[in-house]
Amino acid sequence: MASKTLFSTLRGILSPKADSFNEAGGLAYKLSPRHALAQYGATGCLNSTYYATAEDQLQQVLKLCAKVPTDFIARTALHCRQKGFMKDVPALLCAVLAARDAERLELIFDRVIDDAKMLRNFVQILRSGVTGRKSLGSLPKRLVRRWFETRSDEAIFRADVGQSPSLADIVKMVHPHPATKSREALYGYLIGRKHDASALPGIVREYEAWKAEPEGNPPDLPFQMLTALPLTADHWQAIARRAPWQMTRMNLNTFARHGVFSIKEITRLVASRLRHEEQVHRAKVFPYQLLAAYLNVGGEVPHDVKEALQDAMEISVSNVPVVAGKVIVAPDVSGSMHSAVTGVRKGATSKVRCIDVAALVAAAFLRQNRDAEVLPFENNVVRVSLNPRDSVMTNAQKLASLPCGGTNCSAVLIDLNARKVQADLVIFVSDNESWMDTPYHGHFGGSATRTMSEWQKFKQRNPKARLVCLDIQPYATTQAQERADILNIGGFSDSVFSVIAAFARGELSGEHWVGEIEKTPL
Known part of the structure; x- marks a missing residue:
């Protein structure tokens, strides 16, 4: 033998x-260029990690983009935005396409740049010059104008939060064409130019009137537009009653500080909203964001609200x-x-x-x-x-x-x-x-x-x-x-x-x- x-x-x-x-x-083992680009798209926030700086990540993504077809860049941007709910790298990939393949960019733009945050990311990245150009160019400008044209006056006004660039900055860059008197007045209002105040959309007139005389319930607007105003406990309670799901999750301690949970009916309403299955799925919340909310709530947040966060977690991983x-x-x-x-x-x-x-x-x-x-x-x-x-x-x-x-x-x-x-x-x-x-x-x-x-x-x-x-x-x-x-x-x-x-x-x-x-x- x-x-x-x-x-x-x-x-x-x-x-x-x-x-x-x-x-x-x-x-x-090295991941293939396609696989590596997908990995960066699904996990990268262009911030410094334990082993790599933000600059390292940016350069890696750009190098990988040079190694794969623009068709795959477009599909990765779509997948990582729609399935992974990511922001930074999908916006970066759209900026890469603006320089390399305008046709592919036009195909995916509306589905990737789907809100004001994504629009600001895209414009900021493109104008930084990292993808090879500093101006928006004719096609990106046309796509950004289309972004404005496909949204209502109210939707644009509600989106006017955030800076660097602000929505007003982008309006100045691309000069969208107003199709109505109200849109013309709204653009003038946003960029601080002379406008017909009587032609402004109703929600803007309501907001300005309430700023002048803050009586009764505040207008139904994004949280960020109201926090600089003199809000009473009653105002905060009104805000909490109609707050969308994500705003509720992110502001539980704020609500507690302003006496929102002193009203049992609002406490029950907030808890019911947080554990509502359809709203949890619609919010596209990451499970880890629910963990963060749960770990960060203070002692003034009622037990039922904390329990509702646990219920939301069970739904999010269902x-x-x-x-x-x-x-x-x-x-x-x-x-x-x-x-x-x-x-x-x-x-x-x-x-x-x-x-x-x-x-x-x-x-x-x-x-x-x-x-x-x-x-x-x-x-x-x-x-x-x-x-x-x-x-x-x-x-x-x-x-x-x-x-x-x-x-x-x-x-x-x-x-x-x-x-x-x-x-x-x-x-x-x-x-x-x-x-x-x-x-x-x-x-x-x-x-x-x-x-x-x-x-x-x-x-x-x-x-x-x-x-x-x-x-x-x-x-x-x-x-x-x-x-x-x-x-x-x-x-x-x-x-x-x-x-x-x-x-x-x-x-x-x-x-x-x-x-x-x-x-x-x-």
């Missing part, structure tokens, strides 16, 4: 060799898939995961961390898959006991409070292999910056990442198993190379759950997430 020592099967020998290093210095078979969820609790999920920008840094998002995803999967095993990891797997019957909020807070260390993505698979665990789906929620399982730095050495090698071992025992790497940071590498049984996906909207569900059922095309983006109709 031939020597078993000499000719034994080499586990992991078919694992592909690593071809890159990640930002932490660990072995990694499309987490119920997976046939055993599920392993591995949230990364390492040090880098304690950075702000949307990056750092002076005066605009989110209190919500990457670890909070990872914990939320894990808790949501446990809620829907009661026999799932949750394995947090940093240097090694961190043992934790979770009750599937507890709320998503409760389990997420428990996971986010675990001790942190270095990043070792392979620790989970090493643990599963050591225990010979049988499972059908393994989900990592991480920034993918594994470095502790790289034994040397400076050269590839012809080896696979440890995560990929351990996945090969796991597959020998679980041949039908699938691996999902959900990345919540804008980087361009992964620990597990994309293939039929491995999905790399980015983002922190609940739409990623639908893609994961389809992947778990074997319904995605060969390119998985990128394939889904390619299907986006222009």
